[in-house]
Amino acid sequence: MAVRQRAVTTLPNLMRSLRKGSPKAAPNQPLPSLRRAFSLYDQINLIDNVPEDQLRFQGYTDTGFTVNGVQYEGSLLCIGNLLLSWTPKKFSEITPNCLSIFQLVRPIPEILILGCGRYIEPVNPELRQFIRSTGMKLEAIDSRNAASTYNILNEEGRIVAAALLPYGVSS
Template structure:
């Protein structure tokens, strides 16, 4: 009976502890070793050259690429990484993506990381990307960075325009 009373007395403390949000730590991109989704895979090919961009993690405010933490939105084209000005989906315009009028070779696909949730891409932006000769895919930023890794490791010409994961509108 005493064990039961002790367990019942401990229950409220346990419930409070379970309700607390976990501490905000940088989140690592999932690995195929733990999941079977193609989008969750990070390292598809072993022995990737050191100079090749590889997204290794994300936070609500930025990304970790090749061991370096970057704050804010990023634009990755092949193995070139640039800081990118849009802070939310409505900031993504043809002008913010104008680099694709001059970059050669033209990437076959532009992956747009829309933040925490998948959001629709403005029809004018879609039209601009198609006129540049690229396909476009808009997915949440976690999966967008993983997809970029996979396609880049395969040797495909790919670009990614990524908003931080914490962006939700």
């Protein structure tokens, strides 16, 4: 608040000196900060400006997810704004074969967010190598955070994919 108060008191003097054309009116005095005292979220709220055709995770349960107001049970695979039911029911069932769609999809998403269920699981080297071979980066996190990360990246207009197990799944 002190910075804002100083800016409010200094700004009129700075404006007067600029109007007079006197560049020496405020020697060695730093310019006031005009930064607002609000967060970026207060200034730009992307959540309220999401297009209707864009996928948005709105909730999760132990057995599924709510996407754009529709409840889905089981695992989901999202590529951009395409939503598919996905066969793995637990983390150990995730193989290169169940992600083979990424050999066909164009453009290739820049990142695959892997929602591991309730807990983060280590990704086996074979699966990690397969994902790298498609040109994607991999982020393996719990499904709750995976859904949130997908929302943020998708809202930014980035080409992103998510493979999500329900939150109630544990190893």
